[in-house]
Amino acid sequence: MKTKKILSKLNVPDVWAVIGYDGIYDDYKTVKVHELLKDIPTLSLLHYITQQINKIVYSFGNQNLQRSMLYETCKYLPKEVRNKIRHFIGKYKSISYIEFYGSTLFMGLALQNFTPHKEDDKELSLCQDEYEATFKAIIYCNQRWTDEQSRDLNIKDKDLDVVSMSLLIDLPIVEFKLHKDFKVQMYKAICFFEFCESDDEYSKYLELFYKDKATKHWQEYILKLFGFFEASLRSQYIKVDASKVKDILFFDQYIVNIQDCKDLWDGHNALKYFRDHFLFKITDDTYLLLNANLLIDKLYQGMKFDFYQSLQGKYKSYPDFNSELATRFSEPYLLYRLMQQIYSDSDDVTMFTGEELKEKGIVGEPDLYLRVGKTLYLFEYKDITLGDTIKYSPNIDEIRQGICNRLCKYGKKNKGVGQLLYNIKRIFQEGLMNELDPDVSYVSKVYPIILTTDRSFSAIGVNALVIQEFSNMIKNNPIYKKVFISLPIIMELDTMILCAKELHDGAIILSDILDEYLLEINRLTPFSTYMYDNYLKKKIPEASEMEFLFGEVLHKIDESKSTQQG
Structure with a gap:
């Protein structure tokens, strides 16, 4: 109660109560976390958690949604556990069950303990007897990151001011909290290509880019790229024409490599890893999108990276290329x-x-x-x-x-x-x-x-x-x-x-x-x-906002899309 009064006086943003393992189960200190997901196909676990993440990505802060997801899970849990969950829901005004950081840890845990999907098993959903183990792993991950934050706060300084406390808590997760709008990335991409057309040096680079990407114009390239994003709105699975090798190569630069996942949980590397590897390849032409925010982020960054690669060594490194763009492009053309x-x-x-x-x-x-x-x-x-x-x-x-x-x-x-x-x-x-x-x-x-x-x-x-x-x-x-x-x-x-x-x-x-x-x-x-x-x-x-931001470019892209469909 005292803490709430202090926070109220400081006008601290609403604090959510995250459901953790030790509030529901009694063996937090002794449970063998790597055993929790043993024998559950990793693809089924990723399928389940991405479904849950997609529910909240455009509904951040929706308390009814968080509660309904918990109630839905209760159907598969023992009565004693259900009662504890209901007590938790009733106790706190603002609760969190599925959120981005805990879910990221969960995916890291699942991938480090990779279990292949049986080839003859066409069902991706969890089996009924797998739900409690999955629930345990999710709330264990929630507990891990909240405990680590609390430990950092307590070890460093008992009198830590509220600004410092906020920075320690929010900086690691801020990029995952709110969904990113595709219009922003599209605006930046268009500005980038129009800069290239207007610049003597970069207009020559643009021709190399067209040749390398087998495209006639950057508008065609944008149409293809944002088509991927449009597909992600319909499903967490993105299907690509396997005959288009360059499209496959574009996506493959962001796929999870199981060999890289051996230390995701123990080394606490999941968050950093998924920022650049947010696709799980299912078949030669199908990918599971692990986090929509990271895809949107990479649409613009991915374009720049494609452009950089097409320059065939004209810059020592991608950071060098980015550094020059910050000066020549970002301020004057954005x-x-x-x-x-x-x-x-x-x-x-x-x-x-x-x-x-x-x-x-x-x-x-x-x-x-x-x-x-x-x-x-x-x-x-x-x-x-x-x-x-x-x-x-x-x-x-x-x-x-x-x-x-x-x-x-x-x-x-x-x-x-x-x-x-x-x-x-x-x-x-x-x-x-x-x-x-x-x-x-x-x-x-x-x-x-x-x-x-x-x-x-x-x-x-x-x-x-x-x-x-x-x-x-x-x-x-x-x-x-x-x-x-x-x-x-x-x-x-x-x-x-x-x-x-x-x-x-x-x-x-x-x-x-x-x-x-x-x-x-x-x-x-x-x-x-x-x-x-x-x-x-x-x-x-x-439509008026799209017209304002993109103008004639939007009409040309629409015409190109109609031509391709026709």
Whole structure:
């Protein structure tokens, strides 16, 4: 009870009670976990768990669904176990049975203890006498990851603050919590190929790509690739034409290799492994999709990787290729294009890209300067990753330092909010923009925004940490000007893409939703989660949004699809 009161005062996001092994069974310390799934065909286990994951992937936080899945499982369990489960359900307001991290551990356990499916057995579903063992393994996995998190928290510091606690808990699982929208990946892919067409060097690379992939145009390639995603919406199994060798090769780069799975459970490597191996090959032309989020993520990354491979050694490594794209493509052809799409028709808007400011002689410029009337938005764009060593570290000092090194430096080398504060001071105390934008003198409110491409920066607690650092910076470097400076906000580029049509139409106003986020929602909650809960979760896809994001490209792809079907 005391803990609940403290959490309430801190406005901590809702905490779910995860059903674990030791709350249902008495042998948690002695049970032989590798024996739980013995003799159950691994394909049947993967078939079952992916079915459950697919139920929640588009219904994150749906309590009725979590409860119904538990009740459904109860049918196959002994009466004593059923009673304990019902007691658990009745005791807690918010519960979790099937979730991504525990399910990932479950798949790792199943694959490490691989049991082949009998060739003459056409039934993939679990047998009735296999359900309790499967249930035990699932809640054992839930128990494992919650125990490990608790152990990390207790060992390091009994007085761990709520921001640090949130980071330790959420960073390892943030990428799995919410489903990823295919429209975002399609938008990025189209921007990428249009960049290639417009760039002298990359237009030549594009011809190599066409030749290597045996395709006439990138629109044809996108149609094929997103056809895979469309198939995954109908079934967790994806079937590919076996005669199309290049399609098979594309998928095969993401398949699970049983020889790689010997240490998935004992070495605690499942999560890292499945990020790049999320397909289980059933036959020569059929794959089981283990996690839809990872497929969507790889649709765009997979395109870039395909492109890189077609260049035949022109770059030393894929990271080198990616690093160049971050500079030449990501900021000018993703960020600038998107913001110009949103605000190009507004009369009271003044916008300067970082490139434009640099051309006008401004050094240390913001990545985007956007003034709407008396409101100024300054953007720092971070196309960087946090890195696995930081995300999965149990050392909170290492985690905090890793985040601050990327988002919170002020002084000799400004980064993130440090760069934003540096430019706010120059704008309002040194007149940096007076000549380029005379009406900046009428600005009454400034929003410093860090726009990111890595979902890790939307983990619970990251924005709160950045706010802490920013507050210390501004305390030591006060700005003597009558202008309201908002707390900094970390925003995903993906979120901005999903809201682009509404922002353009004025259905939502950026300053309004930022104010709502800072005033009504606790500062631990990520902005992307706030937008999902309040704007995106119940949003109905409309043709007008597709038209706005993709325009003529969409029509050409539709024409190509009709031609192929005809």
